[in-house]
Amino acid sequence: MAPTAVPARASGRERHPCRAHAAPEQQHPNSSEGALVGDTQRNRAAASAWPARGLDVVRGALIGTAETVPGVSGGTVALVVGVYETAIGSASHLVSAARLAVADLPRGRGPSRAAAEVREVQWRVLVPLLLGMFAALILMAGLVEHWVETQPVQSRALFFGLVLASLWVPFSMASRAPLRGGGTASWRPGEILIALVSAAAAFVIVSLPPGEVEATPVVIVAAAAIAVSALVLPGLSGSFLLLTFGLYERTLSAVNERDFGYLGLFALGALLGLASFVKLMQWLLTHRERITLVILTGVVAGCLRALWPWQDEDRALLAPGEHIGAAAGLCALGFVVVAGFAVAEHRVASRRATADLRAAEAARSEDTMILTPPRDPSR
Template identity: 60%
Template sequence: MPTHARPSDRGPRRAGSVALNVVRGGLMGTAETVPGVSGGTIALMVGVYEDLLTSAGHLLSGLRIAATDGVRGRGLDRAREDLDRVRWDILLPLGVGMAIALVVMSGVMEEVVTEHPFEMNALFFGLVLASLWVPYSLSAAAEPRPRGRSRWSWKDGAAAVAGAVVALVVVGLPAGEVEPTPVVIVVSAFIAVTALVLPGLSGSFLLLTMGLYESTLGAVNDRDLGYLALFALGAVLGLASIVKLLQWLLEHRRRVTLAVLTGVMAGSLRALWPWQDDDRGLQAPSEDLGTAVAFAAAGFVVVVALIVLERVIVARTASTS
């Protein structure tokens, strides 16, 4: 007969889970301020990507149904079906953590990335490299498994290569410079938030490619509400377009979708290669090789530690439930 935790036992665990999700959101928000690093990568790494994506999908569906049924006088019963399936205990703390990190870290990371681009690229290269294990292992364990084995088939490998090629092309585009008109801001936010949802593609990096990275960070730092409102509009439109598609793919084509995402993350490593010229042309390692290896190793170790910590927390939660 299963034992049930007393209310006094559930409270501390729930508070700890909320605090942990705030920290996870903070890591995701911090990552989004760094060109080349994806908040989706961090979400995969800390084990909340699919819960976050599914909850966002149900939230968007619930809001859409509520708006249409409300206008037609049908009430909110249909909308509640989707809203009740949202993991609010995950979504809200993640959102709080991301918002805090974006406000607090935008100025800090802008300065650090500008003054130490070589070291930061090396650090995040190691971080993303280690993170490849997460979508690969999830994909290899997904059905249908080739001959029952927990590894990729040639089809999975081909899907990953295709994703890597696309990412290589996108992150190899030279940086641009455009005037931040209202239309440009909305469209750029639409594209950038799509990258936020896709592990491996960095919203900040795409903003840098479109020439709006500095102006967007400046708007956050200066609390430019007009700019931020336009950006939020584009972000909402982007989320509504991509979240439901990815949710369906993970539910119905999980294995190949995760294989493609693994490839996209691998291809995005090009953006973080420490030795690049001003036009993002790749160069062979030359000076400061030891420094680059040290920072990359540090990023790699941090990710491994986070993956191990996540598994320990999951195991303990399962044993006490």
Template identity: 50%
Template sequence: MPSLPSRLLRGLIDLIRGALIGIVEIIPGVSGGTIALIVGVYERLIDSASELVRGIVHLVIDPLRARGHAKSREHFGQVAWPLLIPLGIGMIAGLIAAAAVVAPIVEHHPVQSRAFFAGMILIALWVPARMVGGRWTWREWALAVPSAALAFWFTGLPTGNVAEPSALLVALSGALAVCALAIPGLSGSFILLVMGLYESTLAAVNSRDVGYLATFIVGMAIGFALFVRVLQWLLRHHHRVSLAIMTGLMAGSMRALWPWQDENGDALAPGSDIDVTVLWFAIGVIVVAATLVAESWLVRRRLAGGVDVLDD
């Protein structure tokens, strides 16, 4: 069993991981699923979320069928709580902080921000590509290339804004956005932009609009409950195929991060600030490369009792 310092260190690491995922969910074009892949929690997060959803379903349905709570306890017991709790706390804290701090930075420095995130995503493509396992075959390429083309097309869709969205539209946007969170390469914030609800959702977070946020969260819960089981099955039974598609989606989504864009998101030629922009791109590359190196070191680092601080 891990020592107390080991457990505390692991909890702190997972808290930081969750904060990173929460922060990028505010930024259109950057996928929380991508960050989950980069920091090494993606598959464990999907597995735990699946067990949590199944546990909740049995908790509600089984008493109505006079079956008790044995099944729900079984599923809850499969949840990696030491990972999920600090990750969830970090995500919420990161999302709230990003809404107040990061989003204005992106708004006032869009070119440099997009360059920074483009550098991050470019180097991060190595993560799902490596996780495919072994050398890529023609089948992986045949799936990754169309996936990249699909993401490239999707991120070129025009965006809008709905001033007073209905509750049904808010719930639907939550359901679709959380599905994008689970898929590396698809940005939940960009889906909100396409649906015209990005500004209203960001305003609801900053103003703590309980009614709006509650409706959005209900939609997220429904969308995730319907989607996560499918995703878990694909990762378990079609691992190489799923990760090849994710790699393609990540690559194609980089269209949204071309630094020079007009107000409609159409690409422009590089401006006079190209030297500063390239510098921020390089910083993004270095940040992710350093994260991956640190992750590799931590995985191999054994603390007291020979227990890895990143193992659950």
């Protein structure tokens, strides 16, 4: 006798191999447990967001503190603590939103294009950063002003160690950046030469003696527009530029005394400077990342000249003299602090990348299990 036909249910399974997976009880016998696990993961992610935002406030405070110190770059600190590209990208979207709003609204096009740019801003990172920066600027201005004035050798020694250790950040980023033809490689001879030229140019610029100009509104706006570039260009110190223009102490006094007239003009100049430099820097990091980082490495190295502990009022370098022991200890302390930050950031980034990779592999495995039909036991 001929073999009996396969039952209709079995043949139906053959015609629709994924139908057996449509029923929740067949997909996940413990679906309630799966939902509970998903809720638990979401709750953990939400709970971990608060410490992350608090850490962003601390990062912003470090950047703000750096901006009060001549020779220490807020952009360099942003690089060290790992928020530089996020901050530049968000600022670029804000600049684009303002430009589109000015262009579209008078023509009746509506705010849709500007709103799309605003939605690209990473507010969860940017807002805590700004809060930390402004709080540090207000709280630290008086303390830093007093310490820099009364302990110039010790303060510059500490800052020298901080900036020296921060050289590793753009140096290593340049080594990992892709080449024009694809792939990566360590520093090449031409790039070393470019870095040396950049370092020499920065060395000459920071050797200029401090100036003294009248604080007219035009001068304040122009100086702020140039000084704020330090937030965009790692290695460049906004406070040092203000010191060169002769406006450093005047600006710190305005912050301490709440001189809102001066601060309003300074803020206007800062906005104009950001609108000019942010888009340029984002384009360079997107299209010329490696050579940009090579140049920044040279600039940071050249700016170390401004932080040599022993120099006269005209910034002429002197041989080591008084407070050698204290200067050496503070320099070492600054180096260790930044190096520790860099190592900690690297470990956090590595753990985060590993966790993301495992989550992606788990998601792919789950998708494969759902889409693969069960084997027909009758075969």
